[in-house]
Amino acid sequence: MNEYTAAAIDHFTSPRNVGAVDPPDGKGSDANPSCGDRTTITIRVDDGRVAEARFRTFGCTAAIASASALTELATGRSVEDAAALAPFDVLHALGGLPSRKEPCALMAVGALRAALLDVRVRTGEGGAFGPGGPLPPHPTEPQGPREPAQTKSAPGTGMR
Amino acid sequence: MNAATRVYLDHAATTPVAPEVAEAMARVLREAHGNPSSAYAEGRAARVLVDQAREEVAAALGASGSEIVFTSGGTEADNLALRGTFAARKGDADGIVTTAVEHHAVLDTAQDLAERLHARLVVLPVDRQGRVSVSQVTAALDLRTVLVSVMHGNNEVGTLQPIAEIGAACRARGVTFHSDAVQTVGAVPFDVATIPVDLVSLNAHKFYGPKGVGALYVRRGTRLVTLQTGGGQERGRRTGTENVAGIVGLGVAMRVAAERRASEAERQTRLRDRLFEGIVARVPDALLTGHPTQRLPNNASFCFPGTQGEALVVALDLEGFAVSSGSACTSGNTEPSHVILALGIEREVAQGSLRLTVGRDTTEADVEALLEALPPIVARLRSISAEPALR
Ligand SMILES: Cc1ncc(COP(=O)(O)O)c(C=O)c1O
Ligand code: FES
Numbered sequence: 115m116n117e118y119t120a121a122a123i124d125h126f127t128s129p130r131n132v133g134a135v136d137p138p139d140g141k142g143s144d145a146n147p148s149c150g151d152r153t154t155i156t157i158r159v160d161d162g163r164v165a166e167a168r169f170r171t172f173g174c175t176a177a178i179a180s181a182s183a184l185t186e187l188a189t190g191r192s193v194e195d196a197a198a199l200a201p202f203d204v205l206h207a208l209g210g211l212p213s214r215k216e217p218c219a220l221m222a223v224g225a226l227r228a229a230l231l232d233v234r235v236r237t238g239e240g241g242a243f244g245p246g247g248p249l250p251p252h253p254t255e256p257q258g259p260r261e262p263a264q265t266k267s268a269p270g271t272g273m274r
Numbered sequence: 275m276n277a278a279t280r281v282y283l284d285h286a287a288t289t290p291v292a293p294e295v296a297e298a299m300a301r302v303l304r305e306a307h308g309n310p311s312s313a314y315a316e317g318r319a320a321r322v323l324v325d326q327a328r329e330e331v332a333a334a335l336g337a338s339g340s341e342i343v344f345t346s347g348g349t350e351a352d353n354l355a356l357r358g359t360f361a362a363r364k365g366d367a368d369g370i371v372t373t374a375v376e377h378h379a380v381l382d383t384a385q386d387l388a389e390r391l392h393a394r395l396v397v398l399p400v401d402r403q404g405r406v407s408v409s410q411v412t413a414a415l416d417l418r419t420v421l422v423s424v425m426h427g428n429n430e431v432g433t434l435q436p437i438a439e440i441g442a443a444c445r446a447r448g449v450t451f452h453s454d455a456v457q458t459v460g461a462v463p464f465d466v467a468t469i470p471v472d473l474v475s476l477n478a479h480k481f482y483g484p485k486g487v488g489a490l491y492v493r494r495g496t497r498l499v500t501l502q503t504g505g506g507q508e509r510g511r512r513t514g515t516e517n518v519a520g521i522v523g524l525g526v527a528m529r530v531a532a533e534r535r536a537s538e539a540e541r542q543t544r545l546r547d548r549l550f551e552g553i554v555a556r557v558p559d560a561l562l563t564g565h566p567t568q569r570l571p572n573n574a575s576f577c578f579p580g581t582q583g584e585a586l587v588v589a590l591d592l593e594g595f596a597v598s599s600g601s602a603c604t605s606g607n608t609e610p611s612h613v614i615l616a617l618g619i620e621r622e623v624a625q626g627s628l629r630l631t632v633g634r635d636t637t638e639a640d641v642e643a644l645l646e647a648l649p650p651i652v653a654r655l656r657s658i659s660a661e662p663a664l665r
Binding site for chain 2: 118123126127129132148149150151170171172173174175177178
């Protein structure tokens with residue numbers, strides 16, 4: 115595949131959840147080492163669920179669309195479920211990305227996991243090795259195949 | 275979006291084929307099937323076409339026909355110039371001098387010669403405007419320097435190099451001087467009678483000719499070893515049956531470009547300057563890249579801090595504009611362009627580079643449309659990235 119899908123373009127042109135939760139319960143960033151592009155995600159957690167997730171991305175179309183789609187996927191999920199969201203889920207929500215652009219989806223997931231970890235640190239639950247148990251690996255580490263998470267909003271119709 | 279509403283502002287990547295060129299090529303394909311090396315009528319007819327084109331290209335450069343070697347394009351011309359000169363070196367000569375802003379066809383070839391054939395390579399830095407100075411080049415020369423290669427017009431930021439002065443310095447020391455003039459031949463005057471250059475690369479598709487055909491000008495007496503062996507065409511310097519239709523297309527494109535050069539350069543310079551002025555007025559913190567005046571008439575290039583080039587290109591494409599970021603020749607590569615980095619622009623700012631290159635078909639209305647479309651796109655991308663740490 116070498117073109118963006120209508121869903122990816124919709125997330126790019128009308129990104130959801132741009133900005134920052136202020137003050138956040140958790141904040142995390144990740145970068146794409148090959149280009150230096152960056153995503154920061156801030157979240158508010160209510161009752162063990164992600165009540166709000168917002169992002170800022172300095173990056174390409176794929177990076178922006180991925181962060182937008184991922185904040186949507188995360189919102190309303192339990193912290194554990196949100197931490198289990200994987201690059202695969204982002205790609206599924208976007209209907210795929212051009213193959214050379216797939217790595218750009220990783221940093222959204224990395225940023226979300228870092229934000230969720232930050233929540234645990236801030237609430238005294240401990241970090242990666244605290245009582246909350248180990249966190250999922252960074253998205254750049256190999257992972258087995260899994261079922262896609264359900265997309266809550268209809269894919270966009272924004273192709274113009 | 276239908277094709278009629280598209281605005282093409284990427285003439286540095288390639289240009290549409292001029293109608294005169296397409297017509298001439300179609301006629302060759304339909305009517306002249308002979309092999310130019312054959313002795314009978316059909317062959318002789320094809321030979322006449324190739325030689326006419328050779329004369330047209332030579333005339334536009336102030337050269338003679340025997341100094342023109344047809345190639346498959348700019349990349350091959352650059353490779354033939356560098357590899358062919360290096361292979362023809364004598365004694366302990368092994369030095370190559372070039373600049374940090376060359377096209378990959380030169381830079382990667384020079385690096386390959388350094389790695390595999392132990393060429394001593396000097397890659398000269400450029401100033402903030404992308405210029406290399408004659409004194410830098412002179413200082414890099416020594417008794418073992420074989421070749422200096424400095425491009426004429428930069429494909430990304432448009433900066434013109436002082437190649438006449440550099441050529442004179444090389445000539446004074448007996449060093450072969452090559453210039454990649456792919457972006458300038460057809461756009462600005464290029465006369466080998468006044469520019470002391472030994473090898474010049476050009477390709478047709480940058481001046482409204484077909485893709486896949488170009489030429490290397492080889493000044494009489496320049497030592498050059500062929501890269502290919504075979505039937506001996508092009509006086510043994512580039513063997514293989516000629517791309518007759520492509521060569522005819524190159525010749526016609528060259529003639530048309532020479533006829534229109536003066537008026538087009540003036541018109542395109544006005545459009546380019548309107549882009550500069552309009553973008554600086556409408557986009558906060560827009561950074562012009564390249565030299566303000568010593569630049570290609572059609573090139574307006576920028577960096578917009580807080581944006582990323584691929585996102586700019588996709589957003590403008592969605593609005594009907596064809597533009598590029600970094601070099602189109604290495605698209606798919608998300609690394610910031612080596613040219614922009616060589617200007618000393620920091621990495622993150624370099625990521626937000628945008629190149630607009632106007633052409634024969636560009637109108638004032640096209641430029642105004644771009645000036646309307648761009649500012650909100652930059653603002654939107656900045657609002658997505660805006661975080662104190664990122665700005
Ligand atoms: C300055 C320069 N040199 C060389 C080339 C290579 O030309 P081509 O890809 O047609 O072989 C290009 C074009 O992309 C160019 O802009
Ligand atoms: S190119 Fe940098 S994140 Fe996609």
